[in-house]
Amino acid sequence: MGDITLEIDGKSIAAKEGTTVLEAARSADIFIPTLCHNEMLEPYGGCRLCTVEVESRGRKKLVASCLYPVEPDLIVRTRTEMVDKVRKLVLEFLLAHAPDSVRMNELAAEYGADKDRFGKESSFCILCGLCVRYCAEVKKRNVIGFVDQGAKREINFIPELAAQYCWDCKECFPLCPTSYLQAAYHLTHAIAFPSLSLDEVAQA
Numbered sequence: 188m189g190d191i192t193l194e195i196d197g198k199s200i201a202a203k204e205g206t207t208v209l210e211a212a213r214s215a216d217i218f219i220p221t222l223c224h225n226e227m228l229e230p231y232g233g234c235r236l237c238t239v240e241v242e243s244r245g246r247k248k249l250v251a252s253c254l255y256p257v258e259p260d261l262i263v264r265t266r267t268e269m270v271d272k273v274r275k276l277v278l279e280f281l282l283a284h285a286p287d288s289v290r291m292n293e294l295a296a297e298y299g300a301d302k303d304r305f306g307k308e309s310s311f312c313i314l315c316g317l318c319v320r321y322c323a324e325v326k327k328r329n330v331i332g333f334v335d336q337g338a339k340r341e342i343n344f345i346p347e348l349a350a351q352y353c354w355d356c357k358e359c360f361p362l363c364p365t366s367y368l369q370a371a372y373h374l375t376h377a378i379a380f381p382s383l384s385l386d387e388v389a390q391a
């Protein structure tokens with residue numbers, strides 16, 4: 188695969204064909220915020236926080252940079268009024284679900300997002316899928332999965348598999364942009380092993 192030259196924020200950048208705008212930006216130390224992206228995992232495109240403006244043959248559009256492939260002579264703008272507006276809206280919507288997320292509150296300050304704009308629906312999980320995908324793609328264990336659809340969609344540990352694999356793994360915990368994953372794990376543990384003391388559950 189050959190090199191492609193594109194422009195990001197006025198900077199000429201060479202990128203490998205088949206890579207994404209996000210990867211090209213990161214290779215040039217240009218920051219684009221992400222929530223559902225992780226370099227170890229397949230692109231997912233779930234949160235839309237990585238939205239940027241791209242211009243090709245005179246036509247502009249907003250795209251998710253973690254999914255959008257580089258192309259020759261593409262012009263990318265990572266901070267326009269519209270891009271910032273989209274990121275602000277995404278953060279306001281997600282903060283209704285996880286108002287205490289440290290990472291999202293830091294980003295909210297950057298984009299002027301109002302965490303109280305939307306009524307609280309504190310599921311504490313923003314369905315970024317990082318835990319589910321990490322367990323499936325990297326660990327090949329599928330201990331965590333999504334259940335239900337729409338507003339009821341949530342992540343769930345399979346207790347039998349969690350008991351077998353999670354106790355000495357927990358590699359997905361630091362990936363979670365909220366604190367929900369740890370809470371869900373402890374809950375699974377408490378339900379699956381009701382004979383454990385609260386101290387043992389807390390240490391699990």
Ligand code: SF4
Nearest residue numbers: 312313315316318363
């Ligand atoms: S528990 Fe955390 S990592 Fe898993 S989907 Fe929810 S927010 Fe993402």
Ligand code: FES
Nearest residue numbers: 232234235237253
């Ligand atoms: S980081 Fe690109 S859509 Fe979530």
